[in-house]
Amino acid sequence: MNTIDQFEYDGCDNCESYLQMKGNREMVYECTSSSFDGVVSMMSPEDSWVAKWQRIGNFKPGVYAVSVTGRLPPGVVRELKSRGVIYKSRDTAVKT
Numbered sequence: 001m002n003t004i005d006q007f008e009y010d011g012c013d014n015c016e017s018y019l020q021m022k023g024n025r026e027m028v029y030e031c032t033s034s035s036f037d038g039v040v041s042m043m044s045p046e047d048s049w050v051a052k053w054q055r056i057g058n059f060k061p062g063v064y065a066v067s068v069t070g071r072l073p074p075g076v077v078r079e080l081k082s083r084g085v086i087y088k089s090r091d092t093a094v095k096t
Helices: 004-010 025-031 049-054 074-082
Strands: 036-042 062-068
Touching (some): 004 025, 036 049
């Protein structure tokens, strides 16, 4: 979990190479949400039951939302797919 400013100044620890949010406030607004439920901390991805439960075992240690309201824009999802990245929404309000 980061602030808008943190995403803009530092980018995303887990997805910067794909989403390129660093220095791009518009992309930060398109690809993040301030509406979420629950918080979990994950310190040791390879040993963490939280990482397995949340499917974040390949992510950097940190604090993560359990679920998020909102989805990535279709154009971003297409770009991720073209790079071989499978997008799995954490939006519990939307059933796919």
